[in-house]
């Protein structure tokens with residue numbers, strides 16, 4: 001008989017483990033032990049499940065990069081003892097955490113799957129049970145060589161498994177709350193769980209690296225018609241941020257404001273990194289396609305291609321910690337490191 005897989009379930013909070021405050025009516029996180037008691041089905045899965053929790057379970061709006069590092073530490077400490085990891089996380093910032101973990105844990109040979117729910121686990125119509133049980137089944141799945149089928153960081157929600165650094169939360173009220181607009185789902189759960197084997201990520205790294213530092217010196221600026229560039233000028237300074245993500249229009253376009261262009265040009269001259277990411281959820285940045293993006297190409301703004309904003313932010317925070325010169329860091333930002341972009 002094949003050995004049962006063992007999974008570490010890591011609880012961080014989120015709606016899945018929340019309960020209504022009887023006085024205020026607000027949803028608040030509660031102790032993991034209570035949540036565990038709500039899912040007797042866990043005892044019937046043929047998987048060994050142990051659990052861990054961050055110190056204080058929180059709504060994922062409270063998640064900070066320090067929590068990402070805490071998760072890296074929990075996974076590193078337990079890496080050799082488990083076949084996979086399932087992280088229960090609020091859906092609001094789940095794609096940020098999934099993206100960050102994909103850069104901070106490089107070369108994993110084991111699945112790290114984030115899941116959560118739109119309705120608390122204690123409510124009758126909860127989506128949490130299916131999400132949790134299937135995430136555990138996927139994390140426990142081995143191939144004929146006894147290797148994990150999934151060897152990357154993923155998000156599992158409402159019957160679909162997505163690459164974590166390709167996912168985005170797209171709905172605040174639908175059970176189908178996530179999408180991966182520029183990369184197909186890695187698996188779809190129906191009667192069977194159907195994997196798209198050709199799309200699964202396989203790292204060429206021999207060892208798994210756990211990165212325990214992050215540099216949050218990154219700004220994110222979303223362009224909009226009429227943005228007062230003069231006001232933003234004082235933000236686009238190397239003394240304030242080491243890197244800036246510009247969320248631009250369409251395929252990477254921006255208005256030709258002289259103030260904006262000169263602040264970007266000076267910022268790059270001073271050693272700042274600028275990454276161009278599209279506000280559109282699907283498609284990609286193509287600098288130089290339109291006159292309104294040629295400027296970026298000329299001054300050395302990096303193209304984010306089809307990366308999500310969540311992954312771009314996490315990638316910059318990771319790359320800034322690397323002990324390389326500026327040009328090498330820029331090259332790393334432009335390449336596909338762990339499946340986060342197509343080109």
Ligand code: ASP
Pocket residue numbers: 013014015016058059060061089090091092093116117118
């Ligand atoms: N506000 C909640 C959170 O992200 C929403 C959810 O879990 O779905 O923690």
